[in-house]
Amino acid sequence: MSKVGRLSVSLEHRGAKLGDLFGIFFEDLNHAADGGLYGELVRNRSFEFDRIDNSSYHALTAWEKIERGGGQAQVSIQTEAPLNTKNPHYAVIEIVAEGDGVGLMNYGYNTGISLKQGEQYLFSMYAKREDSKSEAEAVSIAVENPDGVVLAEASIAVSGNEWTRYEAILTAKSTDHSGRLILLTKGTGSLALDHVSLFPKETFKQRSNGMRQDIASMLQELKPKFMRFPGGCLVHDGSLNADDRNSMYRWKNTIGPVHDRPARRSNWGYNQTLGLGYYEYFVLSEDIGAKPIPVLPAGYDPHHKRIVPIEELGPWIDDALDLIEFANGSIETTWGAKRAELGHPEPFGMEYIAIGNEEVGEPFFERYTYFHNAIKARYPEMKIINSSGPFPAGGEYERGWASAREHRSDYVDEHYYVSPEWMLANIHRYASFSADDPKVFLGEYASWGNTYYNALAEAAYMTGLQNNAHAVGLACYAPLLCNVDYVNWRPDLIWFNNHQVFGTPNYYVQQLFMHHQGDYLLEMKAEGLSQPITVNEAPITGMLALGANPDTAEFWDIQLENNITGEIIKLDYATAQGSETYRNLRELGKTDWDHYTISFKARRLEGEKGFELSFGDRGNGNRYLWEIGGWQNQDSALVSFVNGRGSCLTQSLFTVETDVVYQFSLEVTGRQLKAYINGELINAEEDKPLVIEPLYYTASYEEASGDIIVKAVNVQNQSLEIAFDVSDRSIGSVEVYELCGCQLEDENDFAAPTRVSPKQKLYHVEHNAAESFTYMIQPHSITVLRLKDEYEAIKKAYQN
Structure with a gap:
């Protein structure tokens, strides 16, 4: 069932300039960069991965030694004579027996190096040879799939004992997304490698x-x-x-x-x-x-x-x-x-x-x-x-x-x-x-x-x-x-x-x-829309729980006071041990009071953070949390959770120290929260009730096109018939961009990358309604309407 309303907009009532909004x-x-937006396909191209980056990293992360057809080699990471001092590590392949070749393989990112048939890839590396009996030795470069099928290949002759940059172009024979870069050499002595790179030729x-x-x-x-x-x-x-x-x-x-x-x-x-x-x-x-x-x-x-x-x-x-x-x-x-x-x-x-x-x-x-x-x-x-x-x-x-x-x-x-x-x-x-x-x-x-x-x-x-x-x-x-x-x-x-x-x-x-x-905000006036719906203005009540985060702590003198009647309930608590993966909160009981204070004393015995008080817990991930000594033991924060998704309502700096006794109290008045540490107010905030408006809308004017742009968002599960009035413009047509017809839980993925995406259409306005028109805003939708000037549309049609 649709609801009829009216939105009025005028070019005369321009508001703030929107600028670079x-x-x-x-x-x-x-x-996002390496392995993502940045085009490099080789992971750890300069052999600089280190435990300082990640405890699992080492200089040969993403690399593996290759020995083929009886070949034998020793691979080491050296720093004695680097390409440059800022990236001192480089790989040295010492050829023990050449066989069909020895060298290194790089796994790239994700499932491997992705190649597309017919496309070209730019390979480069810095290399030098030591103790080679020949003037130059070939280094074969290939991208192979895990079964050893060659997807692209080239060869470079490396000579001399000074760092030199070498380049080659590889053309993909087929499309594959699991390639491995293979570098193989023969001969005698050793081959040193650094800054091994492979880029698509077709970058942005x-x-x-x-x-x-x-x-x-x-x-x-x-x-x-x-x-x-x-x-x-x-x-x-x-x-x-x-x-x-x-x-x-x-x-x-x-x-x-x-x-x-x-x-x-x-x-x-x-x-x-x-x-x-x-x-x-x-x-x-x-x-x-x-x-x-x-x-x-x-x-x-x-x-x-x-x-x-x-x-x-x-x-x-x-x-x-x-x-x-x-x-x-x-x-x-x-x-x-x-x-x-x-x-x-x-x-x-x-x-x-x-x-x-x-x-x-x-x-x-x-x-x-x-x-x-x-x-x-x-x-x-x-x-x-x-x-x-x-x-x-x-x-x-x-x-x-x-x-x-x-x-x-x-x-x-x-x-x-x-x-x-x-x-x-x-x-x-x-x-x-x-x-x-x-x-x-x-x-x-x-x-x-x-x-x-x-x-x-x-x-x-x-x-x-x-x-x-x-x-x-x-x-x-x-x-x-x-x-x-x-x-x-x-x-x-x-x-x-x-x-x-x-x-x-x-x-x-x-x-x-x-x-x-658009370039300028336009004022919009609404008439005939239904009243906003208040979803959760109820006071904050529910289960209370207390725990360490993620430390060992003790709590005592815990009490819940009704601030209207003066009634006091004493609560018991034993020492709690927390963990990194589970906040060990112990339930203290429920309250349905509208105005109450929970207070307690606490002392951290071991650990690096502090305490947590959970309150207003109504189940299914709907609760509140007072984090004391939160993020890196720097915060006192009040957090609201709806369906398990948190919103920090307010934060102040606070650090918990070991073996210091603290007095904490939290006052809840309806949806107003006040948190005190040692009698001093440290956090105060209201959790605003969820109010669903009948329609969310905004309008702007775009100078280049002359369009009036209206954006309307309907979060309710009912359509809205809206009459749009433009007092100082004759509307020729309306371009519509609409995101609708989706389930609320829908997501996009690789199989359906545009499952949720907007559609475009042209909405024709009746001539006798040149300064107004009616449009149906769909349930659960985002709609953009571009209102075109009638005379501009006629002029463009004539020019065409």
């Missing part, structure tokens, strides 16, 4: 050292306004010494010849070759039509409390200033000349720079001041992005906003990963934000999941982002990419293996909003 964020996790935009065609095309097809890079936590997690293997991400290490770039530990548990470096990020941004937004560290590692002294910040600030010159400087400048030397004499036109990522703690904000002042002094037009931590509210969030207001930062970077229900409950989050404050850069956000239901909730939330463009300037879903065989984090926008890629339902929502963003 919707973009993307690239972070190298989930093997035919770039040397380029990107994988299919993945990069998916990024381009989004039409993002900007690209934030390279992270993420990997930006600021590491040592302070730029030359250390596990240093913070330092952009100057990532440019220049790829074989000279130092290997780097990624804090996501693997190795980064840095083949995809800052120059490549800038070029990729340009190639997909996105403005670059680089993120730089500020000399503070909140993960390990590494802090650059203020008096030693100079080189870090210089890195930021030099990066701006690298991106925008003329070729007469030092770093502009370096950019030109790399192949791009024209400036990249960078407009934004972010200092820090998800920062918490006073050390960052103290150092941010120096970066902000130095950048604004030299580049006053540069838009600087401050940080407000990884939570949507609380002490560190407010500290970030206070810093941004004090320094008049251009943007504040907000991050949160939440349940779909949190998004629907917080659609109007930014309505009360002041247009005079720094603008919001929602630099990372997503709901937990890649189903159609998640996509619907995110689409509804994005209408709220656009409708509050007075406060929200930039927004990007995260994470962007995930290799299905190397998952660090989920959900993700785009999934891939070594030869396939698909976009999630979330991807197609982002695409709809990016393709149809």
Whole structure:
């Protein structure tokens, strides 16, 4: 049964300029770069994998010795005479008996090296020979499948005892996705190898050292306004010494010849070759039509409390200033000349720079001041992005906003990963934000999941982002990419293996909003829609439980007090042992009181974190959690779980110490929460009730086309007949882009990559309704309507 309503829009009522509102964020996790977007097919090409990257790694990870037809060899990793000191390891194959050949095999990523019949692949390596009795010996290069069938092959003659670069072109004889790169040699003496590389010739935009065609095309097809890079936590997690293997991400290490770039530990548990470096990020941004937004560290590692002294910040600030010159400087400048030397004499036109990522703690904000002042002094037009931590509210969030207001930062970077229900409950989050404050850069956000239901909730939330463009300037879903065989984090926008890629339902929502963003917000008025439906305004009641996280602790003086009647219930608890995989919560009993306080004393006996109080547990993954000494023992946080999916409501800094007695109390008043430690209020927040609106909508005007763009999201299971009124335009036709007809649990996959994807059609408007028309909004749908001007349509038809 349909519901009739009316939406009115006028070109006269223009609101905020939408600018660069919707973009993307690239972070190298989930093997997004190496083994993903970056085109290199050889894994561990420079023999630099190390335990510092991952406890299972060694210099020959992904490599295996090959001995054929009686051949015998010894393979070792050496550092005595390297190709360069930044990548000191190289492989030496000592030929004991040549037989039919000895050498090395590389497994590549996923199921192996993917080749497509008829396509060409560019092989290169650095090699040298020692103690060979002949002037030159052939090295055969082949890609074989696991059964030994040759898929492509070539041969190179290697001579001399100095490092020399060799190249060959391999043409695939057939299509196979399980290839192994085979390097075989004969003769005497030894063969040394380094930086062994295999690239598809057909990279995105035919770039040397380029990107994988299919993945990069998916990024381009989004039409993002900007690209934030390279992270993420990997930006600021590491040592302070730029030359250390596990240093913070330092952009100057990532440019220049790829074989000279130092290997780097990624804090996501693997190795980064840095083949995809800052120059490549800038070029990729340009190639997909996105403005670059680089993120730089500020000399503070909140993960390990590494802090650059203020008096030693100079080189870090210089890195930021030099990066701006690298991106925008003329070729007469030092770093502009370096950019030109790399192949791009024209400036990249960078407009934004972010200092820090998800920062918490006073050390960052103290150092941010120096970066902000130095950048604004030299580049006053540069838009600087401050940080407000990884939570949507609380002490560190407010500290970030206070810093941004004090320094008049251009943007504040907000991050949160939440349940779909949190998004629907917080659609109007930014309505009360002041247009005079720094603008919001929602630099990372997503709901937990890649189903159609998640996509619907995110689409509804994005209408709220656009409708509050007075406060929200930039927004990007995260994470962007995930290799299905190397998952660090989920959900993700785009999934891939070594030869396939698909976009999630979330991807197609982002695409709809990016393709149809518009330039100016238009005011819309609604009439005749039904009232919003409040789903869960009930007070927070249910089971209580207490435990260690994941430590050994003791608890006592546990009591539950009814704040209306004064009734007190004493609760008993024995010492609990937690574990890394299971939070050992012990049930204390249920309460159905609307206004109560649970209090207890606790002491950590062993471990590195703290305590957990679970409350309001109604079963089926619906509960609340007070984490005390949470993430790396730095947080006190209140978290809401809906169907097992968590949303941090608020966070403040707090660290639990061993053998210290703490007094904790949590006051629950309806849906209002207040948490106290030793009598001091540390967290306070309301869990907003879930309210389902009859329709989520937003409208904008696009200058290039002259179109009025209406986006409407219906999360309910009933259709809505909507009359659209445009008071100052004669509508000729309406282009419709519609995502509908899907089950809420539907997902895309390799077998059905577009199971959930939008359809396009042309909707004809009756002539006698030129300034209005009626359209049926489908149940559980996302609809984009492009309202075309009648006279423009006639003029184009006449011209054709």
